[in-house]
Amino acid sequence: MKEYDVIIIGGGPAGLASAISAKDEGKDILLIEREVRLGGILKQCIHDGFGLLRFNEKLSGPEYAEKYIDIFNEKKIKALTLTFVTEIVKEENGFTVSVVNRDGVTNLHTKTVILATGCRERTARQIFIHGTRPSGIFTAGTAQAFVNIYGQKPTKKCIILGSGDIGLIMARRLTLEGAEVKGVYEAKPTPSGLTRNVHQCLNDYNIPLHLSHTVTRVFGNSRLTAVEVSRVDENMAPIKGTEQIIECDALILSVGLIPENELAETLGAKLNERTKGPVCDNLYMTSVDGLFSCGNALHVNDLVDYVSENAAEAGKAAANYIKSERKLLEFSVGENLLYIVPQSIELESDLSAVTVYFRSSGDFNGKKFTIKVNGDTVFEKKYAFLRPPEMEKLVIDMNKFNLNMNSRIEFSII
Amino acid sequence: MEEMVCIECPNGCVLTVENKDGEIIVGNYKCKKGITFAKTELLSPKRTISSIVRTVFPDIPVIPVRVSGDIPKDRIFDVIEEINQIRLDKRVGRGHIIIDNVLGLGVNIIATSSILINT
Amino acid sequence: MNIKKIQKRLNSSFDGKVTASYRDNSIVLEGELSSWDDIVKACYTAAKRYSKTHVVNDIKFTGAEIPKMRVPDFSDKSLEGSFWDVLIIGGGISGASIARELSKWELDVLLADKEPDLALQASGRNDGEIHPGVDLSKGSLKHRYVLLGNKMYESVCKELSVPFERRGQYVGFTQRWTFPFVVLYALKKKYIDDVTDTKIISRKNLIAAEGKINPNFKFALFNSSAACVCPYGITIAYAENAVSNGVKVSLGTAVTGMVVEDENIVSVSTNRGTIYPKLVINAAGVFSEDVAKMAGDRFFSIHPRKGTDSILDKKAGVLLNSIAAIKETALKRSHTKGGGVLHTVHGNLLIGPDALETYKKEDTATEPSSISKVFAKQKRTVPALTERDIITYFAGVRAPTFEEDFIIEAGRKTKNIIHCAGIQSPGLTCAPAIALDIEAKALEMLKKDGLVINENKSFNPIRKAIPALKEMAPKEREELIKKNPDYGVIVCRCEEISKGEILDALSSPISVPTVDGVKKRVRPGMGRCQGGFCMPLVIQIIADYLNIPMDEVKKSYDNSSVLFGDIKEKSKELL
Structure with missing residues (x-):
């Protein structure tokens, strides 16, 4: 059986960055990708805006990905493409990873595994859209693949449900390619995507954004012919009598992303209710020893730059992993905080620069991100505004906090 | 005083813009890009656009492209129309100029992927 | 019940708006009502459960327009002027199983269905339970066939290579005081109604078997013969085996009329031409009354009853290994159990169905x-169920008569028709047994007409299924991939379906090269992402296989294209 130090599952931005940093530690690593090409979902994200933090450049998704792929290739990192992981089994000294590809079924052994499997989109059924089952209901990502990879028109006249970033981006993409986007509907009272995307993708093209509205029914036996939209109340329940029928040939959904964690779950990794990804420590190790997670599989990031960054840290940590007793101190999530990643720190690790990512649970102006240890405020940072769609990142020196296993460390926005 | 969302970076600052005796005063920005953005946005708004071009290769039917620099907002659809005409028959790589100085706007349409040569 | 008594009862509810009369040994109701529920109620008032004297509903419904049968929007002459020994109308489980049994004989058999695939109506839209028959009593056809059918399923599924699992069914009771009544009921089922596997199990044993079941269940009725099958899987398998043995299946073929002379069907018109069958088998589900009417043999009525099921993520599969439902005496008796929870052969949980009367057959x-x-x-059956685990849901329309029993008999007026009508739960369970009886009946009728029928010497009862690589041992999988590397290319990540399996579906005996056709056969898109990732790949594989552009690939129906063509249609060659 082949033996590796690190096996990385997923060849998107997270997998690439973690592979490169793990390789830099001089270890024997392998990346497994189920598609023909590396790059993950960035291959179809042809719009610009990637890499501002990382490269100080406005790159398109493919450019960003290929910069990493070039480094990956230069470093002669081993990759198996068009290869699918069917099972991972935890063993005394690592993991056995079973893969299938055109060559057959292979078992590989590794000391550590990094899950860089990205996320998937919520579907029409998961948000309880009812009515018939015609063709013409697409998630935004599927529509994006049809347009940008296959050069095919998925719609001539559509509405978009959900104001997540991919939905907004697709509103602009479809408009540029000649389709009519009759409107973007969002059940929440505020947009889910970045403010700049509302402006440059909708306002620039006079695409109306209808907040507090949702799609309640679809029509059509073969191809979609119309949708019914309704206003929703503060609990996002449709209000009777506000139904409106809109004729269109497609309904495009941008209603949320869910980290892909089926492999993590089969290994018994604990998941976080809020992030829907595995809980991890500051080394990106999950509750399973030797199993790491990064990128959108860990929690859905709004910027690929952050994905690359935490993946690189995960890669380094996995490469240097030595089995030992873990001394984890768990974080408490206090008021106004939706979530924080990581959820704990390894007290034996270097705590001089701990990266934390967080989202607020609501829109706040002028509040402070605060860390309390045993009730005393040890860190605070004021933010002019905080919104749930906009993830924040901080690097904090936690050595100063003098933490031990009995410390109580709480994060909040006050 | 007007409010304006800066689209230069994901921060999406809500800028304040004021015309004081012909001089444009920008406020509420986190970085200098905000000032430039607000001024340009008032005088002649500019945007970056991305699209795809058709190829003659069945394995890769389209490749992604973008403009090499900002173009006037009101010329977006003219530029798209130019991109729509292209049928690429050479296997070119990332950065390759597909349309030179598109519509005389001083920017090029460039390929943003090397999938045609790295297959 | 005599007609005067029926009329009296109708008058008390419907104020003289509905009249009843005996005609040709059926009870015909006429009049006008604006509520469909009232029409159903009136017909039930006149109907006797399990009676062979059927209610024919001629009450005019004024509340809304009853939608016309959806028919394919194309026509051709591919069947024009063809002669058949047997025409089976309907490609559900009934039609498909009958076709397969008839393929044992040297007969020209045509199975026609208006839909673009088999099992697109009730047969593909049910929970897939193979019922033990514990809710049925002696005297009905349902009871007779459910016991026979249930016993046949193992061997049928083995021959047809269809996954089948006997998981057993628990009906849990929360009220301790009902215990003596349930004991008596169980004894009656076991010793009088021949449902011999019926037993009562204690709370302790129930919890030991199903740890996540409602802890408030005091005891349960258990039938070990209850089982699960994939309902469209078995239908397609039956039809494929029929085709391999010489039956012709014509999809997208709607029967639109018949010429009947001297109580004999002479010809049948379809959107693909007029055909001349010696014998017609009516297995048209919700439209079986319409077919009977065309044949001049309408002696029953169908009242469509809709049911909805939800499918839960495989993650939820751990909540229940079997089939379970809750029974409480306070719950109103309705026509079905009001649904249950079922662990499917694919590892998902299925919740449902409910039962709602509707005038819309489709x-x-x-x-x-x-x-x-x-x-x-059902949260009272398995408390940990959550709607958040739902990955999809679907509705189907059952085709019951008002007598709530099957109609398995030759025409009462028209001589060359056999009805297989009024089929509803447990129709899937009964199908293998019904098919054998209809086969015998058909042979008898054809022979009476002077036809000499020989055995089909090349009949092979075994259907080879498309390999399911995910279920295989690594070694077996490895060997298949070595032979065909496409089996190693995973297209659908949620269900782990390879390109090889998809290509196998496309070259199967009844190839339905649509997104849904492939999905029904080998499951890409059935998982938690519902095809978000694999749909473009599946469309491309179909397009390549048929050598057509991607935008010509359909989801299911003829005008259900997924794509509208080249986004850069204006592009031209650069010089």
Whole structure:
């Protein structure tokens, strides 16, 4: 059986960055990708805006990905493409990873595994859209693949449900390619995507954004012919009598992303209710020893730059992993905080620069991100505004906090 | 005083813009890009656009492209129309100029992927 | 019940708006009502459960327009002027199983269905339970066939290579005081109604078997013969085996009329030409009354009854290994159990169905209220169920008569028709047994007409299934991939389906090269992402296989294209 130090599952931005940093530690690593090409979902994200933090450049998704792929290739990192992981089994000294590809079924052994499997989109059924089952209901990502990879028109006249970033981006993409986007509907009272995307993708093209509205029914036996939209109340329940029928040939959904964690779950990794990804420590190790997670599989990031960054840290940590007793101190999530990643720190690790990512649970102006240890405020940072769609990142020196296993460390926005 | 969302970076600052005796005063920005953005946005708004071009290769039917620099907002659809005409028959790589100085706007349409040569 | 008594009862409810009369040994109701529920109620008033004297509903419904049967929007002459020994109308489980049994004989058999695939109506839209028959009593056809059918399923599924699992069914009771009554009921089932596997199990044994079941269950009725099968899988398998043995299946073929002379069907018109069958088998589900009418043999009525089921992520599969439902005496007796929870052969949980009367025979649109009601009830069967685990839901329309029993008999007036009508739960369970009886009946009728029928010497009862690589041992999988590397290319990540399996579906005996056709056969898109990732790949594989552009690939129906063509249609060659 082949033996590796690190096996990385997923060849998107997270997998690439973690592979490169793990390789830099001089270890024997392998990346497994189920598609023909590396790059993950960035291959179809042809719009610009990637890499501002990382490269100080406005790159398109493919450019960003290929910069990493070039480094990956230069470093002669081993990759198996068009290869699918069917099972991972935890063993005394690592993991056995079973893969299938055109060559057959292979078992590989590794000391550590990094899950860089990205996320998937919520579907029409998961948000309880009812009515018939015609063709013409697409998630935004599927529509994006049809347009940008296959050069095919998925719609001539559509509405978009959900104001997540991919939905907004697709509103602009479809408009540029000649389709009519009759409107973007969002059940929440505020947009889910970045403010700049509302402006440059909708306002620039006079695409109306209808907040507090949702799609309640679809029509059509073969191809979609119309949708019914309704206003929703503060609990996002449709209000009777506000139904409106809109004729269109497609309904495009941008209603949320869910980290892909089926492999993590089969290994018994604990998941976080809020992030829907595995809980991890500051080394990106999950509750399973030797199993790491990064990128959108860990929690859905709004910027690929952050994905690359935490993946690189995960890669380094996995490469240097030595089995030992873990001394984890768990974080408490206090008021106004939706979530924080990581959820704990390894007290034996270097705590001089701990990266934390967080989202607020609501829109706040002028509040402070605060860390309390045993009730005393040890860190605070004021933010002019905080919104749930906009993830924040901080690097904090936690050595100063003098933490031990009995410390109580709480994060909040006050 | 007007409010304006800066689209230069994901921060999406809500800028304040004021015309004081012909001089444009920008406020509420986190970085200098905000000032430039607000001024340009008032005088002649500019945007970056991305699209795809058709190829003659069945394995890769389209490749992604973008403009090499900002173009006037009101010329977006003219530029798209130019991109729509292209049928690429050479296997070119990332950065390759597909349309030179598109519509005389001083920017090029460039390929943003090397999938045609790295297959 | 005599007609005067029926009339009297109708008058008390409907104020003289409905009249009843005996005609040709059926009870015909006439009049006008604006509420469909009232029409159903009136017909039930006149009907006797399991009676062979059927209610024919001629009450005019003024409340809304009853939608016309959806027919394919194309026509051709591919069947024009063809002669057949047997025409089977309907490609559900009934039609498909009958076709397969008839393929044992040297007969020209045509199975026609108006839909673009088999099992697109009730047969593909049910929970897939193979019932033990514990809710049925002696004297009905349902009871007779459910016991026979249930016993046949193992061997049928083995021959047809269809996954089949006997998981057993628990009906849990929360009220301790009902215990003596349930004991008596169980004894009656076991010793009088021949449902011999019926037994009562204690709470302790129930919890030991199903740890996540409602802890408030005091005891349960258990039938070990209850089983699960994939309902469209078995239908397709039956039809494929029939085709391999010489039957012709013509999809997208709607029967639109018949010429009947001297109580004999002479010809049948379809959108693909007029055909001349010696014998017609009516297995048309919700449209079986319409077919009977065309044949001049309408002696029963169908009242469509809709049911909705939800499918839960495989993650939820751990909540229940078998089939379970809750029974409480306070719950109103309705026509079905009000649904249950079932662990499918694919490892998902299925919740449902409910039962709603409707005048729309093809209304498979789903409603939020159906899902929430069924969930509210079934959370009392398995408390840990959550709507958040739902990956999809679907509705189907059952085809019951008002007597709530099957009609398995030759025409009463028309001589060359056999009806297989009024089929509803447990129709899937009964199908293998019904098919044998209809086969015998058909042979008898054809022979009476002077036809000499020989055995089909090349009949092979075994259907080879498309390999399911995910289920295989690594070694076996490895060997298949070595032979065909496409089996190693995973297209659908949720269900782990390879390109090889998809290509196998496309070259199967009844190839339906649509997104849904492939999905029904080998499951890409059936998982938690519902095809978000694999749909473009599946479309491309179909397009390549048929050598057509991607935008010509359909989801299912003829005008259900997924794509509208080249986005850069204006592009031209650069010089």
